[in-house]
Amino acid sequence: MANRRFNWGIIGPGRIAHQFADGLSVIEDAALYAVASSRLERAKAFAEQHAGEKTYDSYETLVNDPQVDAIYIATPHRFHFDNAMLCLKAGKPVLCEKPLTVNAAEAQQLIETARANNVFLMEALWTRYLPIYQQVRQWLEAKAIGDLRLLVSTFGINVPKDKEERWLNPELAGGTLLDMGVYPIAVSQWVMGQMPQSFSATAYLGKTGVDELTAATLKYENGVISQFSSNFISDNANEFLIYGSTGHIRIHANYWAATQATLVAQATLGAQATPGANEQTLTVSKPFRGGGFEYQIEEAMRCIRAGRLESPGMSQAHTLANMELMDKIRAEIGLKYPFEK
Numbered sequence: 355m356a357n358r359r360f361n362w363g364i365i366g367p368g369r370i371a372h373q374f375a376d377g378l379s380v381i382e383d384a385a386l387y388a389v390a391s392s393r394l395e396r397a398k399a400f401a402e403q404h405a406g407e408k409t410y411d412s413y414e415t416l417v418n419d420p421q422v423d424a425i426y427i428a429t430p431h432r433f434h435f436d437n438a439m440l441c442l443k444a445g446k447p448v449l450c451e452k453p454l455t456v457n458a459a460e461a462q463q464l465i466e467t468a469r470a471n472n473v474f475l476m477e478a479l480w481t482r483y484l485p486i487y488q489q490v491r492q493w494l495e496a497k498a499i500g501d502l503r504l505l506v507s508t509f510g511i512n513v514p515k516d517k518e519e520r521w522l523n524p525e526l527a528g529g530t531l532l533d534m535g536v537y538p539i540a541v542s543q544w545v546m547g548q549m550p551q552s553f554s555a556t557a558y559l560g561k562t563g564v565d566e567l568t569a570a571t572l573k574y575e576n577g578v579i580s581q582f583s584s585n586f587i588s589d590n591a592n593e594f595l596i597y598g599s600t601g602h603i604r605i606h607a608n609y610w611a612a613t614q615a616t617l618v619a620q621a622t623l624g625a626q627a628t629p630g631a632n633e634q635t636l637t638v639s640k641p642f643r644g645g646g647f648e649y650q651i652e653e654a655m656r657c658i659r660a661g662r663l664e665s666p667g668m669s670q671a672h673t674l675a676n677m678e679l680m681d682k683i684r685a686e687i688g689l690k691y692p693f694e695k
């Protein structure tokens with residue numbers, strides 16, 4: 355029997371919410387039911403573009419609509435805590451943009467509230483649900499590159515330098531670590547299945563006081579190291595490389611939105627592989643059905659329909675551990691937001 359249509363609501367129909375709506379559009383048994391914005395005309399324009407049914411000029415009205423099955427939060431990070439708290443207290447399941455919150459204390463409170471109210475809560479770390487990552491997981495589990503040694507990645511994009519925009523604005527929890535650094539931390543955690551034992555970090559803080567470039571080294575047990583950088587001031591290769599004792603895996607650019615990965619290994623890869631002198635190369639493509647968000651949306655729907663309170667793919671414990679690490683990295687690079695003081 356087909357599932358009843360799943361009604362999504364959106365809080366904060368800005369830039370990234372369009373990618374959510376695109377992902378939603380390829381899911382048969384789900385729809386954009388309602389859009390809430392502080393400016394009704396923005397909600398209306400968004401709903402018109404993406405076939406949304408209802409529009410609201412307040413987030414409260416959205417969370418109190420009994421037809422809404424779950425809410426996607428797409429406001430800047432500074433507001434995630436208040437927005438998610440509003441939803442959770444109203445008993446509405448939440449898929450919240452990354453980072454879940456600005457710091458671990460906020461994340462902890464949200465998780466406790468979700469549990470106390472028996473409501474689903476998930477950080478929208480969409481990368482972990484992309485089909486190519488399943489391929490990478492298979493290679494890792496098959497030990498296709500031997501023992502893990504080193505992870506190397508960059509996430510660098512020249513962003514607009516408008517001080518009011520969320521990227522550089524400390525009042526909106528701007529800075530590259532929370533915005534982009536959350537990806538290499540979450541992907542490293544996904545590869546390693548654990549948190550680092552130690553780290554070092556350095557950053558360039560720009561005129562507004564937020565980190566415009568952060569570079570960090572995470573050290574795991576058995577000496578495995580993940581080196582990453584995130585920055586707003588240069589366009590980078592944006593690949594994620596996983597080096598092992600007998601080969602490496604390259605998650606192609608942009609790795610957080612990847613559809614391709616390449617395995618270079620000493621072991622034989624079978625008929626599909628391109629033969630080299632001592633190693634073989636295999637590139638696999640897994641194109642998206644829509645804009646790429648459809649996989650995390652489907653996962654959230656699966657979990658909510660099954661009565662789960664979180665997704666095993668991006669568990670609340672993983673989110674919390676990452677927030678704790680980002681708190682520590684921020685302490686190391688001297689970045690505290692004005693509203694945290």
Ligand SMILES: NC(=O)c1ccc[n+]([C@@H]2O[C@H](COP(=O)([O-])OP(=O)(O)OC[C@H]3O[C@@H](n4cnc5c(N)ncnc54)[C@H](OP(=O)(O)O)[C@@H]3O)[C@@H](O)[C@H]2O)c1
Pocket residue numbers: 365366367368369370371390391392393396428429430431433451452453478480520526533
């Ligand atoms: N997963 C990804 O690939 C990805 C990519 C980009 C961003 N993100 C995440 O998505 C979130 C939103 O980013 P975005 O670039 O889409 O945001 P945005 O376009 O700047 O803003 C989205 C919405 O947030 C509210 N908002 C913006 N600035 C505000 C302010 N100063 N005060 C109060 N409300 C404000 C507005 O909601 P109203 O319409 O209600 O006023 C706006 O429509 C961030 O947390 C970011 O990390 C994720």
